[in-house]
Amino acid sequence: MDFDFIDFATKAKELGLTESSLRAKILSRLDDFPCFVYVNDVLAYGSQDRFLPPWSEESFPHVSWVDLGSRWNDPRGLIPRSGLPEKLPRYHVMGWVGLWPEEVAELLTRGKMPLNGLEAWIAAHDASARYPLKFYAPPEEQWVDVHGHENGGFMKEVPMEVSRDELCFRSDVSKPALLHPRKERSYLGIIAAMRALLMDKEGGNFLNPTKVIGALEERYSSFDGVSKRNLETVFSAIEKTFGGSSGREGTGRRN
Structure with a gap:
């Protein structure tokens, strides 16, 4: 089965709904509408119980990752500490990742949410398993021009965010069968x-x-x-x- 990813407006049109009606339907039936966002080379921590397998394009055609190995806890406090520190696998992830229902509900309600700490999952092409991830995205520095400032402005930390407009859905792509x-x-x-x-x-x-x-x-x-x-x-x-x-x-x- 082949897939493509379509945006919120296209999904609403496909179902014959307004965007507000689709939003209400998703919020009332979160498990029936798997939602995805695209991430670009972001650091993520995996689960010790369900770590990602070696990447292959055949099994994971819409997302890829680089395995960075495992490390003990996290100096910035992303990983919760409960007694002994945890040793979690780390990855650089690029591509389409699924959001858990709680994250989808928050994104639809608030419109935006920080990428840092976002909980998501990666699924194999045949949807046989879901591998949980938690993203670590420190804020980016952005220059702000200020008239009259002695340096002409200053650097400001801007958190990386995911917006409602980035929410997408997986859609089947039918390809014509070739005749033998x-x-x-x-x-x-x-x-x-x-x-x-x-x-x-x-x-x-x-x-x-x-x-x-x-x-x-x-x-x-x-x-x-x-x-x-x-x-x-x-x-x-x-x-x-x-x-x-x-x-x-x-x-x-x-x-």
């Missing part, structure tokens, strides 16, 4: 036989393939795929595959 070569040849064989019948005296007695295409387009243009261009492409494929056996000359079978 043998099945494609079988379909072409059926079409070739039908064309041969139309060009036979006991069928439609059309003089040539162009007449067959014209009649099909005139009578059956409402059918999917029945257009002059498509029919010409299919008939051309028939000639390449079966040659003369697809017309008046041939009624034999080719394997």
Whole structure:
């Protein structure tokens, strides 16, 4: 199964709801609407009980991480201390991560929340397991211009945040199935036989393939795929595959 990620407005439109109605529906049924946000190379701590497996694109196509190993507690106090310090795995994470229902409710209600301390999860492509994470994102320094200040301004710490507008949903992406070569040849064989019948005296007695295409387009243009261009492409494929056996000359079978 392949997935894409769509924003809040697109999800509301997909369900035929207003954005406010979708927000209310999510808040009343948090477990039914898994929500995701995108993080860009952020440090995160994992769980000692459920650490992340080695990353592979096949299993985790929408998120990646670098395993930084484990360390004892945290000097900034992110990791709670209960008696002995904990040794937790650390990662640099980039990509789509899921939010727990409590975090989704807070984000929808408040509009913004700090990235530091955000609790999230990573799921395998087949959603077979969820691996919990807690992000550590120290504030960034940002220059503030101040007129009349002796230095022209000052540096200000700005916490990294996640906004409601960044909330996204996973959506199935349907990809057309490719025909197996043998099945494609079988379909072409059926079409070739039908064309041969139309060009036979006991069928439609059309003089040539162009007449067959014209009649099909005139009578059956409402059918999917029945257009002059498509029919010409299919008939051309028939000639390449079966040659003369697809017309008046041939009624034999080719394997």
